[in-house]
Amino acid sequence: MAEAVAAAHSTEWAAVLAATARVAADLDLAEDCVQDAYAKALVHWRDQGVPRRPGAWLTTVATRRALELRRRADVARRKLPLLMPEDDVQDRTFPDDRLRLVFTCCHPALAQEAQIALTLRLVCGLSSAEIARAFLVKETTMQARITRAKQKISRSGIPYRIPKAPDLPERIDAVLDVVHLVYAAGHTAADGDALTRTDLGRRGLDLARMIRLLLPDSSEAAGLLALLLLTQAREAARVTNGRLVLMEDQDRSLWDRELIDEGLRLVPEALRPAGRFGLMSAIAAVHAEAARWEDTDWSEILGLYDVLLERWPSPVVALNRVVAISYVAGPEAALAQLPDDPALATYPYLASTRGELLWRCGRIQDARAAYEEALAFTSNAVEAEFLQRRITRGA
């Protein structure tokens, strides 16, 4: 029975909370009611069996409780700033309440770290303690961050609805950025001993699937999901025995074919029109389609990076483009084009990329110095161990 409730927690939480929030008109109240519904499920489902549609059962119980509590609060004349649900015509295009919840959590009037925390808490149903652990901050800090964000939502009147059409592309971008950051935080943990935090990675992928489902017409939603699938597919080959393995040296038989196929199927759609995530997924697709490292179509990758850099310039994209140049025009040509951006001054991948290029040019001592520099800027134990091996390579 506990398993049935746990399963319903991971699959139904967002939908139940989103529907309840509409009735409760208050996120805290909605959360309490949903928690309460799950607690009741533990008892009821044991006595009466698991209902045929667990999500509907939970939603009914939670919304009924929310209505009851609101009525009582109205009697007590407790004047609360309420969420502002609005049944505008536009919402019929987006019948799923979960989308309202996602757009509210990822509202640009909230700081991005608050958007991430709220999304994990309200959309994924993680506890403050779990989110705090994932981001290595104190639970009280995370709790305060979430409380502050919820207060801003209700007090400043952040609406509980789908943004109006002119704002939609920008608002979708904000949502996708949050999902990407959740996945990325799981993919390479900034601190700590393990390279990945599997749970955050899985949550990021789940969120990307959900957004794709809720926004079937967004090519960028398709692009983000494709990118995450194609990245996740290489996960098993990326670390062996606790050691980081570069894509060049990865055992490609360990790549997850199912995830790759799912990702590849999405890429054509993600490129119509080609947005940021669409282009990044196309690059990941070129890697996925190469049977061996030697078969990688680097000129295709370079072309994609050219478009990406032109339309969404960023020093990190510029750095990745240089790697592509090194395989098209050679490491010397690439060295000359390394970005000289102050934003990357302490970015360990700039120094490690310089190290790789210098090594390939045969400048062994210079390469080792570059790896030393990268080592000084990394706080991840697995990456540090990798750089140590690079420093002593060939010695």
Next chain:
Amino acid sequence: MGKYLVMIYDDEAKWAAADPSVAEQNHKNHLAFAEANGAALRGGGQLDSSTTATSVRADGNGGYVVTDGVFAETKEVLGGYYVIEAADLDEALAIAKQVPSPMGGVEVRPLVNGG
């Protein structure tokens, strides 16, 4: 519905350096903004320059300290404001984006309990 204060923050040095025609045009832009958003406007005004500001602080002993100047020293200072009424923050921000503020930007704050 709730009321929001839209505060216009300007870099006064930029205004001082600008051609008078820029200020004239800006004035026209504000009139146009007010006309376009008349239904939402509940008040507003232009403030005199920050050199005319006087700040008053309680001294903690039952008295007050009055000083020349704005409350917080920043590059951009409060130069004007509107009070608007909007259904929610999205609507308030949509209006705030139309406020002419060529030498800075605006800050949007809800009035407590809908004003």
